[in-house]
Amino acid sequence: MTVLAGIAQNVMIVVLADFLDSVLAYFSAANSDGNIKSILVLICAYVGLQLFVWAEPNLFEWFRMKCQIQMRRYCNDVLLDKYSKIKYCYTEDDETQNLIERVMPQAEDKLTECFCCYLDIAGFIIKVAGILVILANATVWTALVVFLCAAPLFILAIKSGRATYETAKEVTQLQRQAEYYSDVAAGKEFAYERKLFKYGDFINAKWKERYDVARKTKLRTGIKWYVKSKMASVFTAIIGILSTIVLINPVLNGEMTVGLYISLVGAIYEFIKVMAWDFMEDIDWLTNTKEYMKDYNSFLDLEEDKEESGKDIFREEFKSLEFQNVSFHYPNSERYVLNGISFTIEANKRYCIVGTNGSGKTTIVKLILGLYDDYQGKILLNGRDVKEYRRAEIGKICSAVLQDFSRYSLSVRDNILLGGLKYNRKIDDAELSGIVSEVGLQSEVKKLKQGMDTVLGSHFKDGQDFSGGQWQRLTIARNLAGDSKIVFFDEPTAALDPIAERNFYQSLQFISNLKTTVVISHRLAVTRHSDMIYVVCDGAIGESGTFEELMERRGDFFEMYESQKVWYDEGTKRYSECY
């Protein structure tokens, strides 16, 4: 529909432009006859056409808005759908993430722009064709000459468009660097260090330097662009001059009317103006959007997870999870994070996975949640290879409270109910307040102005903020709203104060009565309350056993535990050692 309207409009403009020319021509012919009546008719026709020509931009703007809204609906639908289906691992890959950031936010604008460009260019070509046809009507050979001169111009324009894109890319890169310095010089998050270290002026000067580098590069490419586009218009002007001069002959011979001559000359010079900016800009835009479309298509070509959105997902009970000799390295690195790791998790027990930073603890959760699947070895869920499961099926059995959990600016209620979505659980108010008090948030929620319906976070006005510990409890509440059978906690206490940490351990006790729990942490205190501890060391299980067994063994675990515990020894033996 919209396409048709656009094309129709453009065809009309051009048809009308043609009319305009001929009306003028007829007019001057009529004028010499002195027929006032026909002149009046022609005036009316001309004025009517002029009205359309003048009103056309308004109609076009309206149409463009419609088109944009259509695109907004369409793009966001398609892109979000695609986004929800692409493989999990892409979301952790920097390159793909950059691609996504390039494609998604500007899809609506780019596609509309691209579409309008096509219409513009189509209108432009029709205009040229119109002029040529009129010319050809009068004298065929001038039309031919003009056409032959104009053809290389188009090719030149298209070629220069591509070159402009290449240089524009370079400028963008430079501008991004300058922008980073601008952020350091004025961004909120740098405020404290900037003030303390007093580097504001220094960074500002650096910013200016970078800005100038980007600016000068832009100017250099700008000159090229202007020269090219002006060359195009000068070239067109020369064709214009040639044709005005050449056309004088047919006029003098009487092959062409004076009216037609005048209107043609007018049209040609009008055309030069269009050539000067609009056409070059359109061509630039087109090459630009063409590159964008490449990105767009490669986004749509990203691999998808298999049958992510299948309906009746069967949910199994959780019996066991087993890693058999699993090795894994991240796609962008050669180093194996997991190196033949094997362990088993059985239902209704409390597990701890501990280890130093970079030992591969978090990677284990990522593999279980299916963020990556190109590992070696086997992961068995209830004795079956996880690769045989559908993602949604695993998702219903396993859940996680992530270290970098999300803080949604939704109401407290929605924040919690989110956890039940996957399970299609209807949670009534009684159950909801039960969950809230389980995680120890009931007094905080009561304090809020609108209770459960208070919107949290700072994204919207009236949003109330929570502290880190409160957010974490909310995340745990969200997890409880779901019905998973095993839950992984990734570094749950890293940012908590001692009391909040203890509260967490209490909630953990409660949760482990409902589900199998696996806590991944470098804080070892939690290990006391678990049935089984796995110590990860260089991507494999270094030691395993109950707390007592591991302490007895006096290995890595013992050493780590002691290094933390020593600060709490009554005898303060270590304390004095420090001095």
Add this chain to the structure above:
Amino acid sequence: MRERKDTLNVIKLIFPRMVKSCPGLFVLSGLLGIANSVCMGLLIYCSQGLYDGVLQAINGVTDKGEVISIALGFGCLTIVNQILNGLSVYTMNVMFDIIKRDLTYDLHRKVDRLKVISYESETMLNQLQMAMRGRDESIFLLFICFTPLTCHLPLYIILGNYLHMLNPQLVWAVLIIFLPICISYIYKIRAKSNLVDRVAEPKREMDYYYRCITNREYFKETRLLGAISFFKNLFEESMYVVNRLEIKFQTKTLRIDLVAKLITILGYGVVLYLLIDNVVIGAITVGAFAAALNGIGLLFDEMKELVGDDIGENIGSVGAIKNLIDFMELPESYGADDREESESDKYERDIIRLENVSFKYPHSKEYALKGINLKIMPGEKIALVGENGSGKTTLIKILLGLYEPSEGKMHMPKGMQTSAVFQDFKKYEMPLKENIVISDIMKSVDEECIRRICEKTGVVADINTKLGVKFGGIDLSGGQWQRIAIARGLYKKHNLIVLDEPTAAIDPVEESAIYEQFKDIVKDNTAVLVTHRIGSAQIADRIIVMSRGSIIDSGTHQELLKRCEEYSNMYYAQADLYRI
């Protein structure tokens, strides 16, 4: 009325500032604009000559050669016009880039001189955002005030003169043509700023829900929760509201535009009639008639460009520019070093002293700190413990001179140099060396010294390594970044250093190592350590316990364990976890 006065004031304030950036270019681009516009006007005269020439040639009055030379002249003038046009636009762009640079530079400077506390308020962040917008808008305002004078006015004068020459009535008729257009644009501008206001909220929602699906901050969890369609629905609801408002606005303006155009075209008809009448009478030539038509067309296009594209899109911007000006006038702080020294008791001089210090965040009702009395001796090592939200972080910001006490007094010894490692330390996307020297850029760079500090703090990478993935550097583990932050804090010349949770990202063995090195790291300097690992507080000479904005006790570990319930609670909450 007041609005107009505001606009004038804004222009008066911001323009000199901008012109000062590049006066030469400003004049040059003005001249080019005028030349270009004159050229365009001359073309109309020239076209009449050409048309008349052709007509006369048909009648045999002039010969062909003369007509051809007129045509050539016309063509050359067109080419000159095009070149001037290109040059004028180009110089204008160069000028705007420079103005933008200087305005941004000033803005950065200003931000740097603001009190840090203002970053805590949402309003100031909004102000900054608006000021940034104001920067772009001022350039635009300059453009729309500047170009009419240079690129349009001469053309109008020449064309008006031309039409007047043909027939004085024409000038009036032409004016009437443009009146409805101007009115419709004014209406449009109002409607647009109204739309912008009303769309702002749903747009914000739209953006937020979109981000809940796609942003790094959210995507993982949103996917794991299977909540994508939940957010998609919210997104689509907000989108629907935005769409409806936009359609309503566009349809309404379209209607107004069409009515205005209709009136215009009637006026145009009258002009046309006048012209034809004149031709019939023989007052003007057919060539003049055609030239006048071209001229009116040109006038119309230029007018449309002026009011439509330029003013129409951006007139709502005067408000934004006012924001920029207001922002530039916010009160500044004069750095921590300028604090006056009150008493000069010799003994007291070297002691950091807080007397009855209270602190309240702007727009907050409750005090973050209440009646803090604290003395820190030179070289003393202090540990600060307490629950989240007990005021530890606020207190160290006061100590560092980043915040000023709302009430009470702080005495800082003269020549005290402060440094710190913040809990949310920054990772700079620069080479390792710069990551460290950035804390003291006045110091001449001594690579040996940097290497020594790196070694001491356990930073392993080479000092020329580019860091951060954004611009093709390498990424480091959280622990390595943390060590770099410590190195950065140590590099700055200091005799007071604050370490706020310096080991949150480090595993226990490394953490213990750092605490054991603590004495070595801070040496003889005064040091304040904020920690959640209560056990590690023992490395300090004195432990200060904070709760709800007050210091409730201070002493050694043993003393506090005996007498301070809050402290022993915290201590045993952690210690119990390690008790067998």
